[in-house]
Amino acid sequence: MKEYKTIKEIVGPLMLVDNVEGVKYDELVEIVSKNKEVRRGKVLEVEGDKAVIQLFESSRGLQASSSKVRFLGHSLSLGVSEEMLGRVFDGLGHAIDGGEDIIPIKYLDINGEPINPFARDYPNEFIETGVSSIDGLNTLVRGQKLPIFSMSGLPHSDLAMQIARQARLNNKDEKFAVVFCAMGITHEEACFFKDSLTQSGAIERSVMFINLAQDPAIERLATPKVALTCAEYLAFELDMNVLVIMTDMTNYAEALRELSSAKKEVPGRRGYPGYMYTDFAMLYERAGRIKGKKGSITQIPILTMPEDDKTHPIPDLTGYITEGQIILSRDLYKRGINPPIDVLPSLSRLKDKGIGEGKTRDDHSNVASQLFSSYALGKEAKELSQILGEGALSEKDKIFAEFAKKFEEEFISQGFSTRRSIVETLDISWELLKMLPRDELKRINKKYIDKYLKDEN
Numbered sequence: 001m002k003e004y005k006t007i008k009e010i011v012g013p014l015m016l017v018d019n020v021e022g023v024k025y026d027e028l029v030e031i032v033s034k035n036k037e038v039r040r041g042k043v044l045e046v047e048g049d050k051a052v053i054q055l056f057e058s059s060r061g062l063q064a065s066s067s068k069v070r071f072l073g074h075s076l077s078l079g080v081s082e083e084m085l086g087r088v089f090d091g092l093g094h095a096i097d098g099g100e101d102i103i104p105i106k107y108l109d110i111n112g113e114p115i116n117p118f119a120r121d122y123p124n125e126f127i128e129t130g131v132s133s134i135d136g137l138n139t140l141v142r143g144q145k146l147p148i149f150s151m152s153g154l155p156h157s158d159l160a161m162q163i164a165r166q167a168r169l170n171n172k173d174e175k176f177a178v179v180f181c182a183m184g185i186t187h188e189e190a191c192f193f194k195d196s197l198t199q200s201g202a203i204e205r206s207v208m209f210i211n212l213a214q215d216p217a218i219e220r221l222a223t224p225k226v227a228l229t230c231a232e233y234l235a236f237e238l239d240m241n242v243l244v245i246m247t248d249m250t251n252y253a254e255a256l257r258e259l260s261s262a263k264k265e266v267p268g269r270r271g272y273p274g275y276m277y278t279d280f281a282m283l284y285e286r287a288g289r290i291k292g293k294k295g296s297i298t299q300i301p302i303l304t305m306p307e308d309d310k311t312h313p314i315p316d317l318t319g320y321i322t323e324g325q326i327i328l329s330r331d332l333y334k335r336g337i338n339p340p341i342d343v344l345p346s347l348s349r350l351k352d353k354g355i356g357e358g359k360t361r362d363d364h365s366n367v368a369s370q371l372f373s374s375y376a377l378g379k380e381a382k383e384l385s386q387i388l389g390e391g392a393l394s395e396k397d398k399i400f401a402e403f404a405k406k407f408e409e410e411f412i413s414q415g416f417s418t419r420r421s422i423v424e425t426l427d428i429s430w431e432l433l434k435m436l437p438r439d440e441l442k443r444i445n446k447k448y449i450d451k452y453l454k455d456e457n
Contacts, residue, residue, distance in 0.1 A: 002071040007064040008050075013216065014262055015041065015053040015062075017069050023051045026075040026111070031055065034066035042076060042218070044263065054218045054259065056092070075111065078226050079104025080233040084207045085177060088194060091211030091223035093230075097194075110225040112232060112286055121289035123323075126354040127243065127298060130166030130419035131159070133341035133412050134348075136429060137368050138326055140298065141354035142169075142241060143289040145322040147249075147301040149315050151308045154328045157189060158416045159339045160247050160302055161196045164206065166419045167243050170359070174294075175240040178206040181227035183220050184213050184251025207234075217255035224252060228286045228297070235295030242295065244287070247302035249280075253314045269313045277317045284321045324348040337413040344376060360422045363448040367429045370443040371407070374436060378404025396440075403435050 006018040015031070029041045031053075039062070045052040053069070078093045081102050088097035095101055123143030128135055140146050150156035164178050182193060190210050197203040207230055211223040224246050234240040246252075253272060260273035268274035287299040301322070305315050308330065319325055324347040332340035355364040381401040385393055393401065411428055414420060420428070430452045433441060441449055 001073065003068055004071075005068045007067055007069060010059050010062055010064050012262060013055045013059060013218065014044070015055065015059065015069075017051045017053060019049050020046070020051045020071070021049065023071050024075075028072040028074060028076055029053050030070040030072065031062065032068050032070065033062055037061075043071070044259075052263065054262075056216050056218055058216075075109055076222060076226075077107040077109050078229045079107050080230060081105045082234075082238060084230055085234075086204050086206070088208040088210065089226075091183070091209060091215060091219040091226065093209070093226045096210070108229050108233060110222060110229045111282075112225070112229060115285075115288065115290060119290050119292075121291045121293075122353070123289060123296075123298075123350050124353040126170060126359045126422070127241075128166075128168055128170065128422055129163045130168075130421070131162060131339060131341075132414055132420050132425040132428065133339065133343050133346075134163075134326060135360075135420070135422050136364075136411070136425040137343050137371060138324065138341075138346045138348040139351040139354050139360075140300070140348065141350040142298055143287065143296045144324075144348070144350050144354075145284050145287045145299045145301070146324050146326065146348055147299075147303060147315075147318050147322050148326045148328065149310065149318075150302060150304045150328045151330055152304055154304075154330060154333055154340060155338065155416070156302050156304065156328060157192065157247065159328075159341075160245050160300075161193060162339070162416045163243075163300060164197060164245055165200045165202045169241060175238070176205065177234050177240045177242050178202065179227050179231045179234070179242055179244045180206055180208045181224050181244065181246045182209070183211045183223050183246070183248060184215075184255070185210065185248070186213055213251075217258045220252060220255040221259065224283050228283065231297050232286065235297045236290060236293050237295075239294040241298070243298050243300065245300045245302065246283075249301045249303040249318065250306065250314055253303075272313050276313065277320070280317055281321050284318075323350050332408065332412070335408075337408050338415055339412075341412060343412065344372070344379070361426055363444070363452060364422075364426060366444040366448055367426055367433070370433060370441055371411075371429055373443055374400060374433070374440070375404055375407050378402075378407065399436060403432065406435065407432055 008018045009016040027043045031039045039057045041053045041055040043051050044054045081104050083102040090096045123141040125142040127140045127142050169176050197206050209227045211220050231242045231244045235242045257272045287297045289296040306312050326346045327342045329340045329342035378400040381397040
């Protein structure tokens with residue numbers, strides 16, 4: 001352990017230390033003040049014999065002349081064990097639920113290890129979230145990265161909790177767990193998340209990592225890495241299928257920008273650092289399946305789009321890396337449709353790999369395609385009626401407009417406490433499709449029409 005008394009400058013959460021040797025990027029640091037108080041930090045930058053340190057705690061009260069720095073020789077690690085299931089931790093992996101500290105089986109570097117692309121297995125198995133708009137139309141597949149794009153004031157936290165409570169695998173013999181990672185949230189939100197999982201009993205198969213808004217930005221940057229390290233242990237060493245829900249990635253990006261600004265780096269788009277894409281990719285690419293391993297990691301990152309702008313760097317860069325997106329709608333929310341998922345611009349690029357006979361049901365692909373097409377026609381008809389009046393619509397237009405209304409009320413809107421199986425979702429779909437003339441079901445194979453509408457004229 002190397003110890004130095006050569007602190008040159010302390011500015012906010014940053015500290016500059018001179019005359020260092022053998023110090024590495026991301027190395028953990030202990031700062032000992034004059035009164036023997038120990039604070040923690042990590043190395044952000046090394047140039048020659050100078051090191052820049054970011055403190056996890058406040059620098060208030062530290063004096064450069066009387067404090068000393070210890071370089072610990074290793075980066076931040078997480079002690080992991082199966083005992084983590086059912087527990088709540090802070091952003092750095094310390095228990096905050098009042099229970100005993102876990103006894104780690106091993107310690108893992110939170111930065112993880114890169115997965116050989118050749119060793120990756122293709123995502124091709126269905127995960128049921130219990131939410132019709134996702135399961136039926138934008139299906140989540142095991143090993144996928146499927147973000148939720150929300151807007152300020154929309155109930156993305158309720159949707160996140162609904163998925164965390166309800167998600168399951170079709171094969172009940174396989175082990176399933178949820179790792180819930182919250183960044184930059186309020187005390188009220190933290191209590192909501194904990195109470196929701198505890199009261200539903202889902203906490204028993206879950207691990208929670210909570211970083212509060214009052215916690216340091218550097219901890220916020222570590223929180224998703226800590227959560228993903230836990231997920232990797234559960235998935236690839238305990239053979240569990242893990243769903244990782246991360247909210248809110250916008251708070252993570254803001255912390256990244258704050259830290260970049262403190263380091264006086266040249267800003268990129270909207271003031272965010274140019275390496276934000278790489279940073280996001282290092283998190284998102286830790287999802288997936290590995291050949292020869294029974295476990296998997298599936299990610300649902302949640303982000304609020306600043307100014308409701310899809311082209312903002314945060315959603316824009318996330319969309320490049322992930323396999324689709326679920327988009328929430330302010331218009332649907334205002335009309336009382338919950339969860340307010342806008343299914344038309346939403347997309348799951350791996351949907352076709354996780355649905356069909358033996359995975360969901362044989363008619364799933366055809367039904368989803370027909371619902372998309374019919375809802376799009378119905379929305380066009382509704383918009384036309386608002387401009388020209390209902391009298392300008394043809395009889396067919398009126399049928400599709402009514403279909404769109406019923407689709408929103410009965411398919412999309414299910415509330416945050418209702419869980420629907422994939423069979424229930426598909427059955428509701430067929431009930432809605434009965435509203436349409438048979439000759440308009442152009443995207444469904446006749447054998448499925450005969451099978452599921454056999455009692456209709």
